[in-house]
Amino acid sequence: MPNLREGYALPGAYFLVESSAAYGRHMRAVIIQEYGGPEVLRVAEVPIPEPGPGQVRVRVAAAAVNPVDVQTRTGALARAGLLPPRETIGIGWDLSGTIDAVGPHVTAFAVGERVVALSDRLALPVKAQAEYAVLDTDAVGRLPADADPVAAATLPLNALTAAQALDLAGLRPGQTLLVTGAAGAVGGFAVELAARSGLRVVAVAARRDEIFVREAGASHLVARGTEPAVGVREIVPHGVDAVIDAASLGVAALDAVRGGGTFVAVLGAAPVPLRGIRVANVWIRADGPRLTALAAAGLRLRVADTMPLERVADAHRRLEKGGVRGRLVLEID
Missing domain, CATH: 3.90.180.10 (Medium-chain alcohol dehydrogenases, catalytic domain)
Structure with missing residues (x-):
C-alpha cells in the first residue's frame, strides 16, 4: 500500500x-x-x-x-x-x-x-x-x-428509491400494493408515499412494527414470518396489483401478485416473471427536483x-x- x-x-x-x-x-x-x-x-x-x-x-x-x-x-x-x-x-x-x-x-x-x-x-x-x-x-x-x-x-437514498419503485409499479389510485420490509428505510417511505397517492397498502412487517406501518398509511399487516402469499391472499384473494419487495423475499412475494401484475425488486433479487407478471428492478438515480419535492413533503x-x-x-x-x-x-x- x-x-x-x-x-x-x-x-x-x-x-x-x-x-x-x-x-x-x-x-x-x-x-x-x-x-x-x-x-x-x-x-x-x-x-x-x-x-x-x-x-x-x-x-x-x-x-x-x-x-x-x-x-x-x-x-x-x-x-x-x-x-x-x-x-x-x-x-x-x-x-x-x-x-x-x-x-x-x-x-x-x-x-x-x-x-x-x-x-x-x-x-x-x-x-x-x-x-x-x-x-x-x-x-x-x-x-x-x-x-x-x-x-x-x-x-435521499431511501425516499428516492421508494419513489422510483412506485413509478415502476405504475399503479392508479384505488389499486392494491404490497410492500415487504415495510418498517425498513425504503419500505417505510414506500408505504407512506403509496398511501398518500391513494393506493391500498398491504404491509409485511414484524408485529412490533404494526403501529408504525399503520401510521404510515398501511391498511393491512401481514406479520413477518407468515408465508407472504398466504397472508396476502387472505386479505386480497385475487392477489395484489403490485409489490415493492424491499425485503428481497423474491418468489415468495411474487405469488402474492395477481396474474399480469407488477413486481418491483429493490435489491436486484428479481424472480422469474411467472404468470405474465412484469418484473422490474429499481436502480437508484439522483434526481434533484424530486428530492426538493420529497424534502418539502413532510415525510416521517x-x-x-x-x-x-x-x-x-x-x-x-x-x-x-x-x-x-x-x-x-x-x-x-
Whole structure:
C-alpha cells in the first residue's frame, strides 16, 4: 500500500496526505483503501474539491450511514461487478448541508442555499461522508427553511428509491400494493408515499412494527414470518396489483401478485416473471427536483442516533449488528 505520509496520485486528481500544513486547504473524508471490517475505514485528510461546470460544492452538515456503505466497505459491490478497481474509494451517499461554491455555468443554485443531495456515483475517491462534497446540480435538492439537516440526511437514498419503485409499479389510485420490509428505510417511505397517492397498502412487517406501518398509511399487516402469499391472499384473494419487495423475499412475494401484475425488486433479487407478471428492478438515480419535492413533503424521517464523523466505524458496527430503526447519521462540524 502507498505511504500516505508521502501522498500519492488518485483518480480525479485527489491527493491524500497525513498532514495538511504543507498542502493548503484540506478536509476530513471517510475513505477505504482495502476491503474488510469496520477497521479499514479511515477519516483521512484530502484536498477540498473544487466544483466544475454544472457542479456545486456543499459544506456538509450531516451524512447518513446506509447498508450500501457496508457493502462498499466489505467489497460486496466490487465482487458483484458494480465497483471498478480503485486505490481509494469514498464512502457515503446521503448528505445535507449548505452550498459554499458553484461551478461555471451554474445558475440554478447560489452560495448559501441549504440543500439535500445524493452522491450516487460509486467509484469516487470522496463522497458524502466528508466535510465538503462536489455534486452535479441534478443530484441536489433544496431544503425548506425549517428543515432539520440531521433528519434530512436520512431522506435521499431511501425516499428516492421508494419513489422510483412506485413509478415502476405504475399503479392508479384505488389499486392494491404490497410492500415487504415495510418498517425498513425504503419500505417505510414506500408505504407512506403509496398511501398518500391513494393506493391500498398491504404491509409485511414484524408485529412490533404494526403501529408504525399503520401510521404510515398501511391498511393491512401481514406479520413477518407468515408465508407472504398466504397472508396476502387472505386479505386480497385475487392477489395484489403490485409489490415493492424491499425485503428481497423474491418468489415468495411474487405469488402474492395477481396474474399480469407488477413486481418491483429493490435489491436486484428479481424472480422469474411467472404468470405474465412484469418484473422490474429499481436502480437508484439522483434526481434533484424530486428530492426538493420529497424534502418539502413532510415525510416521517427517522434518526436512530447521531455520531461524529470520527466514529464512522462504530456506526458500521451498529448497523451490521442489526435492529436499528431509522438511520445512523454522522454530524460533521
